[in-house]
Amino acid sequence: MTKRQIPRPADFADLLNFKRPTLDLTASRLAGAHTIADLRDIAKRVTPRAPFDYTDGSAETELSLERARQAFLDIEFHPSILRDVSDVDTTCTIAGGPSALPFGIAPTGFTRMMHTAGERAGAAAAGSAGIPFSLSTVGTTTPEGVAEANPNGRNWFQLYMWKDRQRSIEVMDRAAMSGFDTLLVTVDVPVAGARLRDRYNGLTVPPTLTGRTVLNAIPKVRWWFDFLTTEPIGFSTFTEFDGTVAELLDSMFDPTVTFEDLVWIRDQWPGKTVVKGVQTLSDARRCVELGVDGVVLSNHGGRQLDRAPVPFHLLPAAVRELGHETEIMIDTGIMSGADIVASIALGARFTLIGRAYLYGLMAGGRPGVERAIQILAEEVERTMKLLGVRTLAELEPAHVTQLKSIVPDIRG
Numbered sequence: 001m002t003k004r005q006i007p008r009p010a011d012f013a014d015l016l017n018f019k020r021p022t023l024d025l026t027a028s029r030l031a032g033a034h035t036i037a038d039l040r041d042i043a044k045r046v047t048p049r050a051p052f053d054y055t056d057g058s059a060e061t062e063l064s065l066e067r068a069r070q071a072f073l074d075i076e077f078h079p080s081i082l083r084d085v086s087d088v089d090t091t092c093t094i095a096g097g098p099s100a101l102p103f104g105i106a107p108t109g110f111t112r113m114m115h116t117a118g119e120r121a122g123a124a125a126a127g128s129a130g131i132p133f134s135l136s137t138v139g140t141t142t143p144e145g146v147a148e149a150n151p152n153g154r155n156w157f158q159l160y161m162w163k164d165r166q167r168s169i170e171v172m173d174r175a176a177m178s179g180f181d182t183l184l185v186t187v188d189v190p191v192a193g194a195r196l197r198d199r200y201n202g203l204t205v206p207p208t209l210t211g212r213t214v215l216n217a218i219p220k221v222r223w224w225f226d227f228l229t230t231e232p233i234g235f236s237t238f239t240e241f242d243g244t245v246a247e248l249l250d251s252m253f254d255p256t257v258t259f260e261d262l263v264w265i266r267d268q269w270p271g272k273t274v275v276k277g278v279q280t281l282s283d284a285r286r287c288v289e290l291g292v293d294g295v296v297l298s299n300h301g302g303r304q305l306d307r308a309p310v311p312f313h314l315l316p317a318a319v320r321e322l323g324h325e326t327e328i329m330i331d332t333g334i335m336s337g338a339d340i341v342a343s344i345a346l347g348a349r350f351t352l353i354g355r356a357y358l359y360g361l362m363a364g365g366r367p368g369v370e371r372a373i374q375i376l377a378e379e380v381e382r383t384m385k386l387l388g389v390r391t392l393a394e395l396e397p398a399h400v401t402q403l404k405s406i407v408p409d410i411r412g
C-alpha cells in the first residue's frame, strides 16, 4: 500500500510555475508559436478573411501548392552518426554576397494589406537576421523606404516587366540608386492566375468595407485599427490603383515578354540578375545560356498555373545539369527548416520563403517576422545537427530520399 500524507504548502511551492501575466498580447502569442503552422493559426485569428485568404490561397484548385508541400513532407532523411556537431555554420554566399542562413525573403505584393508594418517589418527583420529581403514591383513600400528600414543588410528588387519599358527602367534605376544588389525577374506572370478565394471574397486593393467585410472585421479590431490609423496603402513603384488584384496585374503586365527582353533587362541592371519562376529544364538551360547569374525554380507559390511542376521535384535534375554553371535557388511550399535543409542537400544554393514570412508578419508585425525567421533558423540548425553535418557544404544528396507520392516525368 502506498503511504499517503497531507500535502504541505512548502512541499509544492517549488512546483508552481504560473506564467506572469503580460499586457503584450502579441508577444505572448508569438512566444507560444513553435512552428510556421502555429504562426499561420495566429495570423488567421487576427487578420480579416480577404487579406488572409489572399496570402494563404493559391490558384484554381490550389493543387500546385498542395503538391509542392506534399513533396517536402515526402522527404526521408539519412543521418550520419557520431559526428562532432557542437558548432554548426549556417552561412552561405548567394548572388555575390553573404547570407547568415540558407534562405531569404521572397518578394510579395500588397504586403501592407496583410499587416500595416508591411515590407519595412520584413526588411528590418531580414537585415537583423543577416538574410536578404526582396521587394516586389507591386509591393506597398518604396525602394527608398525599404533601404531605410534595412540600411546595412541586403535588399533585392523583383521586377515585373511593365508594358511601358521606360517605366521598367525607372523602377530599376530607383532600386539600384537605393543600393539593391540583385534583380529577380519574375517570368511566370504573363497574365494573373485565377485566385478563386479572392473572387469569392470580392477582394479589392486597398480593401474596402462591404457589409460582409464589416461583419468579418468585428473580431479583427486590431487589424482595422492599424489599417485605418496608419498611412494609406500605396505602392512601391506606382501611385494608385483601385480595383481587384487580377485587374491590376492584367493592366500592368506584358504578355508579349520573351527571352530577348530578358537580355535587355539584364543589360540595364548593374547588379546580379536572377530569373524567378523557371519551371522546366529546357527553360533553365536557356536562361543560363543567356548569361543570367541564377534561376529560381518556382511556381510562384502555386498562385499562377495550377498543376504546375513541383519545383522540389525539378531540383535534382536542374542541379545535375546546370548547377556548375549557375546558382540554383528554389521556392514554393517551404514551411520548415527541414524543407530548406533538404533543398540544400539536393543542391539548391539558396531558398526563398513567401508565406512562411507573411504568416509571421500577419501574426505580429516585425516581431512576428523575427519569430518566423527564428523558428526556421532553429529548425535548420537542429536538422543539420541531427544529420551530422556542420556546414551547408557538407549536406549532400545522400542525406535525402524523395519519396514521391506522385511520380514526375521531367522532360528536358
Ligand SMILES: Cc1cc2nc3c(=O)[nH]c(=O)nc-3n(C[C@H](O)[C@H](O)[C@H](O)COP(=O)(O)O)c2cc1C
Pocket: 054, 055, 056, 106, 107, 108, 109, 136, 137, 138, 139, 158, 186, 276, 298, 299, 300, 301, 302, 303, 331, 332, 333, 334, 352, 353, 354, 355, 356, 358
Ligand atoms: C501573398 C503573395 C504575394 C506574392 N507576390 C509576388 C510578387 O509580387 N512577385 C513575385 O515575383 N512573386 C510573388 N509571390 C510569390 C513569392 O515570391 C514566392 O514565389 C512564393 O510565395 C513561394 O511560395 P511559398 O509562399 O510557399 O513560400 C507572392 C506570394 C504570395 C504568397
